[in-house]
Amino acid sequence: GENVEQHPSTLSVQEGDSAVIKCTYSDSASNYFPWYKQELGKRPQLIIDIRSNVGEKKDQRIAVTLNKTAKHFSLHITETQPEDSAVYFCAARGIMDSNYQLIWGAGTKLIIKP
Amino acid sequence: DGGITQSPKYLFRKEGQNVTLSCEQNLNHDAMYWYRQDPGQGLRLIYYSQIVNDFQKGDIAEGYSVSREKKESFPLTVTSAQKNPTAFYLCASSDRGSPSNYGYTFGSGTRLTVV
Numbered sequence: 001g002e003n004v005e006q007h008p009s010t011l012s013v014q015e016g017d018s019a020v021i022k023c024t025y026s027d028s029a030s031n032y033f034p035w036y037k038q039e040l041g042k043r044p045q046l047i048i049d050i051r052s053n054v055g056e057k058k059d060q061r062i063a064v065t066l067n068k069t070a071k072h073f074s075l076h077i078t079e080t081q082p083e084d085s086a087v088y089f090c091a092a093r094g095i096m097d098s099n100y101q102l103i104w105g106a107g108t109k110l111i112i113k114p
Numbered sequence: 115d116g117g118i119t120q121s122p123k124y125l126f127r128k129e130g131q132n133v134t135l136s137c138e139q140n141l142n143h144d145a146m147y148w149y150r151q152d153p154g155q156g157l158r159l160i161y162y163s164q165i166v167n168d169f170q171k172g173d174i175a176e177g178y179s180v181s182r183e184k185k186e187s188f189p190l191t192v193t194s195a196q197k198n199p200t201a202f203y204l205c206a207s208s209d210r211g212s213p214s215n216y217g218y219t220f221g222s223g224t225r226l227t228v229v
Contacts, residue, residue, distance in 0.1 A: 032216040034216070034217050034218075041202075042222070042223075043204060043220040043221060043222050043223055044157070044204070044218075044220050045220070046217045046218075049216075049217060089156065089157065093216050099162075099164050099170070100210060100216075101145070101147070101162065101208075102208075102216075102217075102218060104156060104157045105156070106155075106156045107155075107156045107157075109154075
């Protein structure tokens with residue numbers, strides 16, 4: 001089945017700088033890769049996603065890149081702001097027990113220093 | 115207003131007691147999921163259901179039970195066999211038949227504490 005690894009577990013950046021979080025996946029058949037943001041005590045919310053037929057997708061200050069050959073994808077946040085502080089989870093759509101579902105990375109705690 | 119509703123927001127369980135967490139969605143999603151999240155940790159899958167009257171164990175099903183009698187509802191029971199149930203429980207749903215939307219929608223969670 002699918003396995004997703006996420007790095008780093010904690011990332012601290014200065015406000016205004018960029019942040020990059022990386023994930024690798026194991027199943028070459030995976031075709032959908034979302035990123036979720038979870039603020040303290042709240043639910044995870046989808047912030048951006050990418051499908052396997054696309055190499056890059058942008059939405060204002062956030063972007064996701066996908067390298068299918070290397071089986072990794074990354075979240076890029078530019079011009080970071082205090083409200084970007086949260087835990088970010090990557091996921092890959094893979095097969096578990098013959099059913100498609102999202103397989104999650106362990107999460108990255110992003111800390112924006114003022 | 116479509117969404118997924120979890121209740122209660124906070125729940126306190128005494129030792130040896132069974133408690134049930136509610137999860138209801140009006141998104142017409144086929145699939146529903148229960149996750150457990152411990153402080154500072156990731157999402158661990160407890161149970162999932164792809165269709166009414168069918169469900170499968172996830173990675174940490176021991177001490178938990180579920181039912182899926184209606185498409186809209188997927189309640190989770192934390193039994194007395196779960197020795198360390200204090201955690202944040204998240205319910206999610208997805209439209210597994212929609213190629214344009216594979217993402218999950220999460221409820222706002224239930225924080226369970228053993229007293």
